[in-house]
Amino acid sequence: MLGIDSKAVALATASAALSFVLCKRHFERLADAERRRRYEDRKSFKSKSDAAAKERGLPSGTKLDDVTTGGVYLWDVERLGRYEHECILANIRRHPGRAEATRAYLRAGPRQKLHFNPVDVNAAIVTCGGLCPGLNNVIREVTRSLYHLYGIKGKVYGIVGGYKGFYDPNTPPINLSVDSVENIHHEGGTILGSSRGGFELDKICEFIKSKKISQLYVIGGDGTHRGAFSIHEECMERGLHVAVAGIPKTIDNDVDYIDRSFGFISSVEAAQSAIRAAKVEASCNLPNGVGIVKLMGRSSGFIAAHATLGSGDVDLCLVPEVPIVLEGSTGCLPHLWRRVKKNGYAVVVVAEGAGEEILGESSETDASGNKKLPQIGEFMKKAINEYFHKQGEEATVKYIDPSYMIRSVPANATDTLYCMQLAQNAVHGTMAGFTGFSVGLCNNKTCLLPIPEMVLTSPRQMNPQGR
Numbered sequence: 001m002l003g004i005d006s007k008a009v010a011l012a013t014a015s016a017a018l019s020f021v022l023c024k025r026h027f028e029r030l031a032d033a034e035r036r037r038r039y040e041d042r043k044s045f046k047s048k049s050d051a052a053a054k055e056r057g058l059p060s061g062t063k064l065d066d067v068t069t070g071g072v073y074l075w076d077v078e079r080l081g082r083y084e085h086e087c088i089l090a091n092i093r094r095h096p097g098r099a100e101a102t103r104a105y106l107r108a109g110p111r112q113k114l115h116f117n118p119v120d121v122n123a124a125i126v127t128c129g130g131l132c133p134g135l136n137n138v139i140r141e142v143t144r145s146l147y148h149l150y151g152i153k154g155k156v157y158g159i160v161g162g163y164k165g166f167y168d169p170n171t172p173p174i175n176l177s178v179d180s181v182e183n184i185h186h187e188g189g190t191i192l193g194s195s196r197g198g199f200e201l202d203k204i205c206e207f208i209k210s211k212k213i214s215q216l217y218v219i220g221g222d223g224t225h226r227g228a229f230s231i232h233e234e235c236m237e238r239g240l241h242v243a244v245a246g247i248p249k250t251i252d253n254d255v256d257y258i259d260r261s262f263g264f265i266s267s268v269e270a271a272q273s274a275i276r277a278a279k280v281e282a283s284c285n286l287p288n289g290v291g292i293v294k295l296m297g298r299s300s301g302f303i304a305a306h307a308t309l310g311s312g313d314v315d316l317c318l319v320p321e322v323p324i325v326l327e328g329s330t331g332c333l334p335h336l337w338r339r340v341k342k343n344g345y346a347v348v349v350v351a352e353g354a355g356e357e358i359l360g361e362s363s364e365t366d367a368s369g370n371k372k373l374p375q376i377g378e379f380m381k382k383a384i385n386e387y388f389h390k391q392g393e394e395a396t397v398k399y400i401d402p403s404y405m406i407r408s409v410p411a412n413a414t415d416t417l418y419c420m421q422l423a424q425n426a427v428h429g430t431m432a433g434f435t436g437f438s439v440g441l442c443n444n445k446t447c448l449l450p451i452p453e454m455v456l457t458s459p460r461q462m463n464p465q466g467r
């Protein structure tokens with residue numbers, strides 16, 4: 001009797017273990033398939049954007065390995081010994097079992113030898129694309145560095161309203177002086193104004209030539225940097241003696257190679273008040289309150305993810321990098337239902353570029369050629385209402401879109417300091433004669449970065465599986 005029972009127990013245990021293993025394998029296979037699908041999605045997104053970049057005739061990312069005034073600065077570490085400049089190793093991560101080329105960037109900072117005589121320097125500053133906290137700080141610090149650190153005797157032109165301001169008679173340039181920029185860093189936006197679209201290389205170069213400009217500071221995102229590099233190349237072509245420096249601006253934090261873009265931290269901070277408001281609305285409005293906050297992030301969810309993690313109050317965060325699953329065991333609607341049933345309310349943060357796989361890609365574009373985005377916030381509001389209705393209850397969904405409020409705030413102290421470092425180092429770079437470069441924090445050190453390479457892999461995305 002005892003023998004039969006123990007056999008039965010052993011059999012039952014073995015069969016339970018087997019079904020556990022099979023079940024586990026099944027779920028592992030499902031998880032693998034999902035990971036694979038996401039990987040393929042990301043790969044096809046990247047190859048599409050690379051193909052689009054090629055079609056639009058963007059710079060191919062040529063590497064120059066010499067330090068000249070026309071140089072772009074990306075070196076193999078083995079060759080660093082040939083130069084007297086300090087470099088910062090770029091790709092410090094090593095994948096086990098994979099050989100990697102080591103790259104390094106030229107460290108930014110003042111140089112002993114100046115290429116330009118400060119007496120002869122006329123400069124121009126332009127801000128392009130969407131707004132971002134810190135634009136005024138950069139304008140202020142470039143102007144102050146030119147006059148205070150290097151004592152230039154020429155003019156600093158503020159180009160009004162983006163690239164068009166180089167040639168639009170309705171928006172003539174303004175003169176920037178140490179006095180006129182003294183207090184601008186307390187304000188959001190840009191005192192110069194900005195715009196999308198409009199880039200007439202010939203007219204821009206004509207302006208540069210006619211005003212005898214020898215240094216151009218271009219503050220903008222990947223589109224603006226593509227323009228900046230074209231200006232640099234055209235100036236070289238025409239034999240104009242001009243140093244062109246980019247200062248990367250993006251509220252979305254999607255310019256590649258840099259640790260973070262200026263203004264990003266201020267925006268994440270500004271998003272906190274919207275999330276707090278959504279929480280108050282959701283928790284006070286019965287029945288079943290849900291607060292949705294839409295944040296910027298065209299093709300990457302850096303702001304949404306950082307604001308979410310920084311707040312600790314968000315139940316669901318949707319980003320472009322992770323396809324949205326609405327229903328089913330891993331669906332976000334049942335998840336929200338469970339959160340509301342447990343806590344009485346729920347808070348959702350959604351990046352504006354999330355959910356294209358559900359809503360489809362728009363064929364419309366803005367003046368710069370950036371594609372318009374479907375209305376994911378409104379879509380989620382409707383989907384949540386319908387889901388609760390299907391469960392036999394009503395939800396009270398409040399939708400908040402604070403996008404412009406978040407990018408129009410002044411820079412906080414951290415970004416103010418960062419903007420100062422970027423601006424000063426852009427000026428150090430141009431005064432030393434470097435051109436066609438951008439400046440940014442790389443592994444926590446300010447570096448001069450090669451524009452063609454930087455724009456080739458921008459916009460970057462978050463790695464949802466990253467650490």
Ligand SMILES: Nc1ncnc2c1ncn2[C@@H]1O[C@H](COP(=O)(O)OP(=O)(O)O)[C@@H](O)[C@H]1O
Nearest residue numbers: 129196197198199220221222223224226227368
């Ligand atoms: N490939 C390019 N070559 C030259 N100018 C460009 C290019 N792409 C965009 N621009 C110009 O740069 C400016 C800003 O571009 P936009 O895409 O709106 O913002 P961002 O620079 O923030 O990406 C616009 O005036 C646009 O016309």
Ligand SMILES: O=P(O)(O)OC[C@H]1O[C@](O)(COP(=O)(O)O)[C@@H](O)[C@@H]1O
Nearest residue numbers: 129130221249250251252296297298
């Ligand atoms: O409505 P606008 O001014 O075109 O700006 C909206 C877009 O600008 C962005 O802030 C990014 O702009 P930039 O690439 O110019 O930094 C996106 O997040 C957003 O989609």
